[in-house]
Amino acid sequence: MLIFNHSRPGRRTAAHLAPEVPIDLPAGLLRDGDPPLPQVSELQVVRHYTRLSQKNFSIDTHFYPLGSCTMKYNPKVCGQLALLPGFQTRHPERPARFSQGFLACLCELQGMLAEITGMKEVALSPMAGAQGELAGMLMFRAYHHARDDRERREVLVPDAAHGTNPASAVMAGFQVREIPTDRHGDVDLDALRRAVGPHTAGIMLTNPSTLGVFERHIAEINGIVHAAGGLSYYDGANLNAILGRVRPGEMGFDVMHLNLHKTFATPHGGGGPGAGPVAAGERLAPFLPVPMVGRGESGYDWLVERHRPQSIGRLTTWAGNAAVLLRAYVYLRILGAEGLGRVADHAVLNANYLLAALKERGFTPAFPDRRATHEFLITLKPELEQTGVNARDFAKRLLDYGFHAPTTYFPLLVPECFLIEPTETESREELDAFAEAMHLIRREAQHNPEKLHTAPHKLPVRRVDEVRAAREPDLAWRPR
């Protein structure tokens, strides 16, 4: 039932309403009647949206091992402190001298993220990982143009990369060339050597890669690209796995983004908001987007175009998703260096433990000779061949067992795959229970495959008809 179906003419909650005032504008400018939004009471709204919320899986209610998404628990205090009234009511045009507390947090956050990444400077404004990527690609472009090296129009992207990588490169005006992966999950170095040249603007890489393994030839890769005159971009989606162990700056990257909503304490909000700060080394730092925050004699202040003349410019109306930035700040202050190291240690421990538990139960790792990083890939191809049950069926049945499904069918290189990321915040018991559920589901697949083909059975809806949704798009309710 939609909220519109609860609507009755004239129903409203008086306490929300501004006083009725006479309107002095000509009728020709005015809307013909009030917009046909729902007319419901506050209680109806509360019940409706509370009930909808209960139809979701979430971190607060379920294990959510969605590979590549880092669905970890985020301490509630981070959100609470980011929303203190002094921060929440701050108008973005409030002058810097009346915003010192806020700016201090941002400035310190820039410094902490630079330290964590091994980069020179950090700009906080990009509002999501993909916007950080776009900033990085625009910085590639600005750097080459500043050197009058305008023929570098091609960005290299491994075939296993997130879809945002090639999409961001294209938005920045580049062409994309895919680089294949070898059978151990590393970038194919020979193919890379053949691909680079005077047309190469640079490469975009995630490490650990989306295949759940650490790219061992990273120094060589960056060496090859740099020798060809290109730059290298680090997609920080998987940073959780290496915090305190290795820094992208030391791996040879020139610029990167961080996903604060994955690694640094912002829940995903059902799709966002996130924040994708960009960190850059010596060569690319001058091109970082504005505004940034600096500290001078009169305190903290915004750094804008006139302070950063080579900047690629602005990507956001103001300072980006400020409240997300404050959450990350609080998180880092709580953890400190030691706590941050524990994040990676336990994320990697949990992933390797769950991999071991699944191997014991006969599941097939995609890269059996490799360590798991913070996540790992298994393939359900043997199960499909034996029982006709595919990864999608497994995923849907996991929901019945009370587990959110791992990422399925990504990366495309591995057939019938599950990309599993347990994160550091799950207990050993939860991991054991998940492995056991996988085992039970495989038994069901052997004895009663139909039950899996038609799963889920215990959720608010049965399997959703996505074909109909696409063939006959119904994208908005309309009055009668």
Next chain:
Amino acid sequence: MSNVPEDLRYTESHEWVALQEDGTVRVGITDYAQQQLGDLVYVELPEVGQNFVSGAECAVVESVKSASDLYMPVSGEIVSVNEELADSPELINQDPYGQGWIFEVQPTDPGELDGLLDADGYRELIEGEAG
């Protein structure tokens, strides 16, 4: 098993091509291709009058979770498109060689057809892919 009619020509990118009596060629995607893609939900058709060289991307077929390009099997001008597909992309799933045809081309060089695969050649190709 996929249906591979004997009287058609094929491309390595899974289009079928039929030479018609008036000298135009009709193009669609093969039964194998439609099985691989699953339920199709949308077809982006070329416009009549557009010219393409062989190998050029000229249309897109979408399933729920994929989008695949169609490549021009022979150079030429689009003379007709299957308007039915706008409302019923499922025709490609139901009848890929019949009602699910996608467009017709006036080829600039009909000799290009000789370079395409015949039914045996295409069967070999898809057996290789499936293996």
Next chain:
Amino acid sequence: MLARIGVASIDELFDEIPAGLRSDRPLQLPPAMNEAAVSRLMLERSLGDTPLLCFAGGGAYEHHVPATVWELAGRGEFYTAYTPYQAEASQGTMQVIYEYQSMMCQLLAMEVSNASLYDGATALAEAILMAVRANRRSRSRRVLLPRNIHPVYRQVARTLVTAQELELVEVPFDPATGLLDPQTVAAMAGEECAAVVIPQPDYFGGIEPVDELVRAVAPSGALVVGLVNPLAMALLRPPGQWGGAEGVDIACGEAQSLGLPLSSGGPYLGFLCCRERHVRQMPGRLVGRTVDDEGQPAFALTLQAREQHIRRSRATSNICTNQGLMMTAATIHMALMGGAGLRRAAAASHRATVELVEALTSLPGVEPLFDRLFFHETVLRLPLPPARVLEALEGHGILGGIDLSRAYPELGDALLVCATELRTGEDIESYRCALGRVLEQAA
């Protein structure tokens, strides 16, 4: 756990990282704090900045947000869920998105809405890119972007679209009114362009002659992008009805005024709506209503082949993470307020600004810069440089508006002021008194 994995230590799990790359020193970060200590630190920082009574707008507005909005949006089941990729386990989020899409379509009189973009500036940039893709009649890559649109929106659009070789052409405003002139727009659109952006209200708060503007663009074949304040659309004619039944092709903007706190400028909520015929060029997520295997109503992400996770380098945009939680809050806000509630908030804001202008222009040397109607924001000419005035007002606890002299030097000593429904007669009187004193002291 280590025994089960078959290693002796956690360090061993990292042995695939080449030794030469591993960090040889601990990170230099401030020492860890407990929850009590960090709470105290943040409270101090948030309280350290004196409160200011807000008369600034410029794209971020202080409106009332019912307590229920964030009480519900903040529920863990919404807040800690991921993007709804597993449809059956995400029906709550998806139905909220579908309701949001429906409400935005109702509010703006449009046919399709996506599930959100980052903010107003990026929504404008995406709308421009979309319009160029969607305009199949024109090969032009020129887009008309009026000068009376938010200066930072124009900068962001420039950053985001120039790499794709689009040309943004500035349309001047009438210096007497601050509004766009339909004849100028018609002439500029006639010189081959793909799209024209029309604001309502414009950055100065002015109510644009949108019907005439849309009709002026029509003969050129350019698509029309309406950049609107959605709250204003509860009172003013919505973009789907501009210029007659046809309306605009795309409507976009910033929806912070629908239930989101000021929060230093973010996270806010970019929105994008369009006509059905353009939907395949739309960036961002869409939810559709469908059925499940038993024929019961259900919701699913749809038309995904436009998006980066499927189309990769040929996607309509690179956007993935959006502003889902803000979208949830805006949906709940619209449900609570209803059409009448939003209209009353809009009308009361307009009324408050009329009163503010009357009060402030009673002072010597303060006068309206433009002769035209405005929504809830307008420009005043001051007898002194606005930067000096604003600084002095801050001493009286007042955030007096936005200094336009840097972005619009041609306007002279111009100040953009705004009052929402939250500004009472007393607030306005305080502003008038403070400004009076500031001007007296300077004289």
